[in-house]
Amino acid sequence: MSEFQALAEPYTRRYLQGYSKADLLHFVERQPGNWTHRKPYQSARKDLLVAELVKRSNGFAREESPLSEPPPDDDSEEDAAGIQATNGTPKALTLLVHDTRLGAIPKVSISVAVSPHAETTTGSWGATVHDVITALQATATPLNGAVKIYTPDPANPGYDKFIVELSSSALIAATYAGSPDDLLRIENDTVNLRVEAPQATVPPSDQSTNYYPLEVARKRRELIVGNAKTVVEWLQAQIKDFDGYSEFAAAKKRERRNAEAVARWKFISSVADEYAGERSPFKGRITHRDIYKALRIEHATFNAALRCTAVIEKYGEGGSSPDPDVIEKLQDEKGSTTLNHFLHKFAKERGE
Structure with missing residues (x-):
């Protein structure tokens, strides 16, 4: 729960909806040292400005004197305790699935509904790994076959963390990195998932002089690059x-x-x-x-x-x-x- 309590008053997409591109640039210029994208913010598109402002690891924070009043923001009406009790009512969630497996559709957006287990005054909330993966596999586009699933690691920006491995589309065959009840922090009602084919574990052959981990690495690379x-x-x-x-x-x-x-x-x-x-x-x-x-x-x-x-x-x-x-x-x-x-x-x- 401490992960949720630590959240302060960052920008949210809902908060930024009412602002022009010039306003967004002004927000960045208030804290220019927080801009981390390789492209200069002065020439960034509006969607990139929004993405960087709401990116928690950048540390952009809302100030008390906005340029103009944005659309009503329910965050300001909530108490400052940080965590709100949830009533178990499912919330809409968008899963952005990046599937790196050969022959898979590389990028798919999937809408599901998941029961929240914790909510914050800034609009973030938590859902269990089990609930998110169960919702994904119950859609018309489940992940088929053996896969390993990763999600961005909030503790280490720029890195992903492994959360679960499926040996088939059936959840009964799931192997979790931790507990199925571990919480994923959800921002902007969106979760990014990266899918990979699990590394093969073929035992070495007594008839071969090849060192099999190198062969496994070669096959894994071929999966990613195809014929290139x-x-x-x-x-x-x-x-x-x-x-x-x-x-x-x-x-x-x-x-x-x-x-x-x-x-x-x-x-x-x-x-x-x-x-x-x-x-x-x-x-x-x-x-x-x-x-x-x-x-x-x-x-x-x-x-x-x-x-x-x-x-x-x-x-x-x-x-x-x-x-x-x-x-x-x-x-x-x-x-x-x-x-x-x-x-x-x-x-x-x-x-x-």
Whole structure:
């Protein structure tokens, strides 16, 4: 229970719903040292600003003088004791399942209902591992076969912790890391679950000189990377599932209208945001070079896309600091090369 009592007054998605992007930027600028994302907050999209503000490990906290009144927040009406008694009424819960197994749908959002065992004044609550996994397996999309399930570790941000292993879809075959009644802390009515195939435990053969743990590791790696031989090939397979990929692939090596150019730049930037710096399925971390090689574009084209996207998101219409020159230039159809040169010069003049 102490894990729940320790929660203070962080931002919540419900609290932030009524604020503009400019307001969100102001909240970050109150505590700029808490921003941990590799992308500068000045050029971050609104959804990224919200995600970082509500991320508990960052430590952003609400202040007494908001810019404007947000939508009614029930948190302010609750007592300061920290933990509220629950009546056992099931609460809606979204399970974000990232399945790394070969052939599985990689990312699935599943809605379930689970009885809470503890609630806090900040909107967080707890549910048992057993109840969450039982609810998952009772849906139309249960996990089939042998799996190991992990969830983010609140005590060690950036790391996952193992919670349960299933040898089949039946819960009777579940092996829990601790107790089935261990509580998962739930924020924003969402739980992230990472699913892996369990490591094989084939005994060594007397007829083989191979050291079997190395063979197990090789097979495990093959499960993750499929037919890819390099990180570039692996990225190419992942990128094909991104929204906008077909348009990106079709628009190569030709002069584009502004809207097409902006969409192309944003596609490149979204791939970089998703993978740059992440752990490679082969070795080390994924680099910018890996990404632009996977996209089959030049280094200069990649850098231009990141720069142009950052300028447009900050100074374009709806950005944090709209600039009339940028907005006008985006409407001036003189080709993507001209627009690229303008945005490059614009950023350089401002030291960005």
